[in-house]
Amino acid sequence: MQLADVRAAAAADAATISRLLADAIRGSYHEILGEIPVHRLVSHQCALPRIRAEIEIPGGAPGWLGWLVATGEDGTIVGAAAGGVPVPGEGELYALAVAESSRRRGVGSALLGATTERMRGFGAVAQRVSLPSDTDRDPSLPFYASQGFAPLNPTRLGRPLRLP
Incomplete structure (x- = not known):
């Protein structure tokens, strides 16, 4: 298992x-x-000016909790996630990506965990994620299912957040 620091x-x-x-x-x-x-x-989704602006939002925008990165032992970024709480009580995972060479090593789980804790800190009791393809074919479905997410519709998953 690869250890990832999240910041x-x-x-x-x-x-x-x-x-x-x-x-x-x-x-x-x-x-x-x-x-x-x-x-x-x-x-x-990947436009550099967009990501740069999202990182530099002073104090965050309403509902926006920012980008997190996961780094390997050598400090290299091996994953990233972004999320927010756009609706009271409901966290939204906007992005979660892990370098192919670091997948299935706990990086995605570490990023999701850190993002979830941020959301809880802003009152989220549920969490949602939208997928680019229908859930039957989406390659990220096994990961999200293992984390307790269930389909809400063909391209959207959700889960309740338990108290820590």
Whole structure:
């Protein structure tokens, strides 16, 4: 098992987060969604100016809790996650990506755990995530199912958050 330290993202992490997220989207969804939808997802979700601005939001925006990164023993970023509490009581996981070489080593669980704790701190009692493809075909479904998420509709999963 790989140990990952999780910390708040810094401005200098923006390019790495952008690349990591783009690689994860391309690698996971190209065959399922096709080239044009994947290109649109990457263009929208991974734009460096967007990620840089999201990291640098002073004090956070209403409902936005920011980016977290997971680093390996050598300090290299191996994963990233972003989330918020846009609706009172309901946390939303906006992004979770792990480098292919670090998958199935606890990095995603560490990022989800840290993001969940942030959400709880802002009153979240439930957590949701939207997926780019329907849940029957989405490659992230086994991970989310193992974390207690269940389908709410074909592209949305949710789970209640237990008290720590």
